Amino acid sequence: MIQQQTPSVSPSAQTGWLPAPVGELMPLVTGLGAGLALCTACDLGLPDAVGEEPTPVGKIAERVGANPDLVGRLLRALAAFGYFRPAGADHFAHSRLSSILRTGAPEGGGVFLQTVRDEWMGGSWTGLTEAVRSGRPALPARHGKGMFEYFAQDAPREGETFNEAMTLMVGSMNDVLAEHIDVGNARRYIDVGGGQGTMLRAVLRRHPQLEGTLFDLEQALTEVHEDLRTGELSGRCEVVPGNGLESVPEGCDIYQMRTVLHMWDDETCIQLLRNCARAARPGARIIVIDQLVDPEKPDPMSTLMDLQMFLIAGGRERSEQEFASLFERAGLEFTRVVRTPVLLHLIEATVPAS
Numbered sequence: 001m002i003q004q005q006t007p008s009v010s011p012s013a014q015t016g017w018l019p020a021p022v023g024e025l026m027p028l029v030t031g032l033g034a035g036l037a038l039c040t041a042c043d044l045g046l047p048d049a050v051g052e053e054p055t056p057v058g059k060i061a062e063r064v065g066a067n068p069d070l071v072g073r074l075l076r077a078l079a080a081f082g083y084f085r086p087a088g089a090d091h092f093a094h095s096r097l098s099s100i101l102r103t104g105a106p107e108g109g110g111v112f113l114q115t116v117r118d119e120w121m122g123g124s125w126t127g128l129t130e131a132v133r134s135g136r137p138a139l140p141a142r143h144g145k146g147m148f149e150y151f152a153q154d155a156p157r158e159g160e161t162f163n164e165a166m167t168l169m170v171g172s173m174n175d176v177l178a179e180h181i182d183v184g185n186a187r188r189y190i191d192v193g194g195g196q197g198t199m200l201r202a203v204l205r206r207h208p209q210l211e212g213t214l215f216d217l218e219q220a221l222t223e224v225h226e227d228l229r230t231g232e233l234s235g236r237c238e239v240v241p242g243n244g245l246e247s248v249p250e251g252c253d254i255y256q257m258r259t260v261l262h263m264w265d266d267e268t269c270i271q272l273l274r275n276c277a278r279a280a281r282p283g284a285r286i287i288v289i290d291q292l293v294d295p296e297k298p299d300p301m302s303t304l305m306d307l308q309m310f311l312i313a314g315g316r317e318r319s320e321q322e323f324a325s326l327f328e329r330a331g332l333e334f335t336r337v338v339r340t341p342v343l344l345h346l347i348e349a350t351v352p353a354s
Contacts, residue, residue, distance in 0.1 A: 034081045039117045041078060042110060046071070047101035050094055054087030108168035115165040118158045120150065124311040137314040147313050152219060163223075167196060170259055173342040174202035177258070177289060180340045183207050186253035186285070192244050192276065193260040195220050197228045197237075199289070203256075204233050212237040213249055244272050250279040258289035259344070262305075263315040266326060273330035280351045286332055288347040292339075293319045301343065323347045 041047065049055070049063040057075065061068035075084050075092045083101075087093040094102075100109035115121060120139060127138030134141075143150045151159025181203060183189065190213040191200040197214040204212050214221070214228060218241035228237045240249055245268065248255070255276040261269045276286055291302045302317050309315035318326070324334040327349040338346035 034078070035116075037074060037077055038081075038083060039113065041074060041083070042101060042113055042117065044071075046075065046084075047094075047098055047110065048103050050084065050092055050098070052094075054091040054093040057090045057092065060092065108165065111161060112165045112169060114161050115158075118155075118161065120147075120155060120158055121312070124308075128307065128311060131311055138311045139313070148217075148219075163195070166259075167198065170344070171198045173340075173344055174199050176340055176342050177344060177346070178202040178206045180338050180346055181256075181287065182338075183210060183254060184285075187211060188213070188252040189254045189256065190215055190249060190252040192216075192248055192255055192257045192272070193220075194256075194258070196223050197225045197239070199256070199258045200237065201225050201227050201233060204228075204236055208236075210236065213252065214239045215242060215244065215249055217241065217243060244275060246275070248275050248279045251281060252279070252284065253281065254285045254287060255280055256287040256289065260290075261288055261315075261326070262290050262309050262317050263313045265314050265316070266329075269326050270330045273326060273332060277331050277351050282351055282353045284351045285335075286327070286349040286351070288323065288349075289344050290323075290347065291317045291343060292337070292345050292347070293317045293322075295319055320347070 044064045044066055046060065046064060049060045057072040058068050060075070061071040064071070072090060072092075076086070078084050078098070079086055079092065079095070082095055082097050084092050084098045085095045097109075099105065100107040101113060103110060120143075123142055124138040127142060130136075131138045131141070139150065140146055143154065145153070148159075151162065177199065183203070187210065189200070189203060189207075189210045191197065191203075192215050194200050194214045194216055200212050200214050204210055212228075212233075214224060214237060221239055221241055224239055225231075227233045228239065242248070257272075261272070264272070273286065280286075291305060293302045293306060306317035309317060320337050323337075327334040331352070332349040333352055335348045335350055338348065340346070
């Protein structure tokens with residue numbers, strides 16, 4: 001009879017108290033709990049309740065109207081992940097991560113996390129199982145309408161928070177992206193689906209010879225950056241409302257789309273790209289700014305965003321080869337990928353000369 005040996009256990013940050021390989025599941029399990037704990041802390045208002053100096057747990061609990069014992073335990077758990085930090089007996093202070101969750105923090109961490117906490121996002125993720133079974137995106141199945149229609153008709157506050165979060169997160173990359181855009185001899189540059197116009201603003205500021213067009217749905221152009229409307233760039237920029245799935249303005253040299261195609265399925269993307277190809281001059285360029293998925297080296301950010309895009313809108317993140325296929329089916333010639341040091345990259349195509 002062979003006696004089964006109990007595996008030796010060496011606790012670590014990776015495996016916790018369980019032996020490998022089961023213990024290697026622990027980061028996923030603890031990460032889920034940490035995320036929910038952080039959402040709870042923000043729901044309670046703990047980031048604003050912790051002061052500039054170390055604050056007693058009792059005072060924090062009093063400020064948010066919660067149980068002192070459990071507030072202390074919640075803060076202790078979050079401190080283990082770098083959110084807040086212990087500062088003496090029953091006192092907590094801010095860490096670098098928790099400080100950006102305070103109301104009005106310039107980094108906007110609280111705004112971004114509010115989007116994650118909103119029902120439309122959380123409800124979409126809880127619908128992942130059924131979405132995988134059915135092939136239907138969760139948010140439209142749950143609410144009977146697309147995401148932007150849902151925001152406009154049923155959840156305007158959530159829509160405003162989402163727009164603010166995207167402006168903070170994606171907008172923080174604008175200058176780096178603009179540095180990597182080679183405009184060549186282009187004279188007319190259009191941002192298709194550009195929203196507030198922060199990407200176009202970065203490009204126009206960097207290239208004073210360019211004239212720009214900001215193009216999006218009318219409801220998406222209500223908060224265009226003042227530099228483009230009435231400020232220093234207004235003389236070189238026109239703001240044009242319209243639906244890119246119907247048509248886009250003609251005669252531009254560069255048609256740019258930032259974080260647009262990942263919202264849509266392939267057929268919708270091809271329709272938009274074809275409209276750009278029809279409107280553009282021969283030899284004009286198409287610049288898609290999006291994440292890239294590497295099928296051989298999957299990373300957490302792009303792969304989870306890929307699922308999220310499907311859940312909320314039926315979209316997807318794509319590989320270089322998948323973008324090349326979209327361009328070919330739209331009658332464009334795939335030319336290159338320009339990789340950047342940030343999350344998003346430039347995927348380029350040209351309009352055939354004939």
